[in-house]
Amino acid sequence: xxxxxxxxxxxxxxxxxxxxxxxxxxxxxxxxxxxxxxxxxxxxxxxxxxxxxxxxxxxxxxxxxxxxxxxxxxxxxxxxxxxxxxxxxxxxxxxxxxxxxxxxxxxxxxxxxxxxxxxxxxxxxxxxxxxxxxxxxxxxxxxxxxxxxxxxxxxxxxxxxxxxxxxxxxxxxxxxxxxxxxxxxxxxxxxxxxxxxxxxxxxxxxxxxxxxxxxxxxxxxxxxxxxxxxxxxxxxxxxxxxxxxxxxxxxxxxxxxxxxxxxxxxxxxxxxxxxxxxxxxxxxxxxxxxxxxxxxxxxxxxxxxxxxxxxxxxxxxxxxxxxxxxxxxxxxxxxxxxxxxxxxxxxxxxxxxxxxxxxxxxxxxxxxxxxxxxxxxxxxxxxxxxxxxxxxxxxxxxxxxxxxxxxxxx
Ligand SMILES: Cc1ncc(COP(=O)(O)O)c(C=O)c1O
Numbered sequence: 001x002x003x004x005x006x007x008x009x010x011x012x013x014x015x016x017x018x019x020x021x022x023x024x025x026x027x028x029x030x031x032x033x034x035x036x037x038x039x040x041x042x043x044x045x046x047x048x049x050x051x052x053x054x055x056x057x058x059x060x061x062x063x064x065x066x067x068x069x070x071x072x073x074x075x076x077x078x079x080x081x082x083x084x085x086x087x088x089x090x091x092x093x094x095x096x097x098x099x100x101x102x103x104x105x106x107x108x109x110x111x112x113x114x115x116x117x118x119x120x121x122x123x124x125x126x127x128x129x130x131x132x133x134x135x136x137x138x139x140x141x142x143x144x145x146x147x148x149x150x151x152x153x154x155x156x157x158x159x160x161x162x163x164x165x166x167x168x169x170x171x172x173x174x175x176x177x178x179x180x181x182x183x184x185x186x187x188x189x190x191x192x193x194x195x196x197x198x199x200x201x202x203x204x205x206x207x208x209x210x211x212x213x214x215x216x217x218x219x220x221x222x223x224x225x226x227x228x229x230x231x232x233x234x235x236x237x238x239x240x241x242x243x244x245x246x247x248x249x250x251x252x253x254x255x256x257x258x259x260x261x262x263x264x265x266x267x268x269x270x271x272x273x274x275x276x277x278x279x280x281x282x283x284x285x286x287x288x289x290x291x292x293x294x295x296x297x298x299x300x301x302x303x304x305x306x307x308x309x310x311x312x313x314x315x316x317x318x319x320x321x322x323x324x325x326x327x328x329x330x331x332x333x334x335x336x337x338x339x340x341x342x343x344x345x346x347x348x349x350x351x352x353x354x355x356x357x358x359x360x361x362x363x364x365x366x367x368x369x370x371x372x373x374x375x376x377x378x379x380x381x382x383x384x385x386x387x388x389x390x391x392x393x394x395x396x397x398x399x400x401x402x403x404x405x406x407x408x409x410x
Contacts, residue, residue: 044397053252063286065288066288074280084260087099091243097229103268106287114138114179118142118147155380179212184217186337186378196234213243319399325340
């Protein structure tokens with residue numbers, strides 16, 4: 001028996017659907033970093049996207065109370081009514097969206113909501129428009145559902161955002177979904193209300209296209225402008241929009257695995273069917289904690305966002321000082337996404353060519369001991385992603401190492 005857990009799976013074993021999909025590049029980069037750490041190397045991993053703050057105390061207390069009340073049974077597939085009501089209040093309060101609790105599904109992280117929706121609706125060969133750079137999991141989830149990811153590259157010139165012209169050109173009779181993520185992982189781009197309205201104009205001309213709005217970074221924004229989400233900006237789209245969000249990023253609860261989505265009843269029912277035959281639901285204790293999160297005080301968030309803002313400004317400032325890199329200031333999420341075209345074609349001290357962002361990321365890992373994720377993984381080569389959800393000291397050391405490693409390229 002092969003006990004090497006990192007070995008490639010035996011391809012003859014795999015279903016065709018699975019053959020096309022890749023493991024998560026961000027998790028892979030983190031794994032490589034951990035491997036080097038185990039070998040005794042001093043490695044700083046800026047590859048994983050999770051807040052480094054503790055979950056706020058009142059949320060932890062709510063979980064302990066749920067354990068003590070013995071809330072240890074199966075819950076409803078869609079999530080407890082208490083949590084779905086809290087989610088409905090959140091959507092109303094923060095986004096001006098009215099969903100009946102039956103129009104809400106709770107799952108194991110926002111990730112499962114996206115997955116459920118694709119599994120519930122994609123037929124073989126259906127197309128899903130994915131503006132990139134995009135979260136590594138989008139194309140893979142589409143492939144696992146038997147669909148065809150239609151990648152639309154959106155570079156720095158458009159603020160890494162999809163333009164109405166690009167959207168119009170990407171839509172075909174087979175298009176099922178547009179996946180939109182704002183603030184974006186990995187670029188930190190945030191769509192304004194006007195930009196969403198312009199995209200909505202195109203979508204209103206194509207009534208067969210549904211919208212998956214991934215708002216998981218809603219609370220991690222640095223501008224004053226109010227948050228805009230498609231179903232609220234263009235109510236005519238609400239009947240074909242799934243609004244996805246969760247507690248992972250805003251409440252530092254990545255490991256609790258709670259996400260939620262609101263959408264048309266028929267879609268949510270179909271998603272419940274998928275979930276009922278897979279995970280059933282997320283943990284009852286995590287659900288109780290999430291009620292406390294959504295209904296509780298948000299005063300801690302100001303500190304979270306201020307810490308992230310300070311780190312963002314430090315990281316972006318340091319990146320801009322590195323010859324060969326370019327970096328705009330991202331208005332949301334906790335990632336910087338510098339362009340590295342200026343460094344490609346150079347050679348490291350051993351004479352090895354750095355031909356791509358993937359080569360550069362491997363070089364930074366091996367020579368500088370800093371793990372970043374290449375833009376190729378997000379379907380936008382020529383860039384790399386730094387997660388600044390790390391301590392100020394780690395970021396300071398990591399950026400100094402990156403600067404020295406880049407300066408050593410010839
Ligand atoms: C864009 C995006 N959507 C969804 C998720 C998944 O979040 P969750 O932890 O709620 O599954 C992530 C996590 O990194 C993300 O970056």
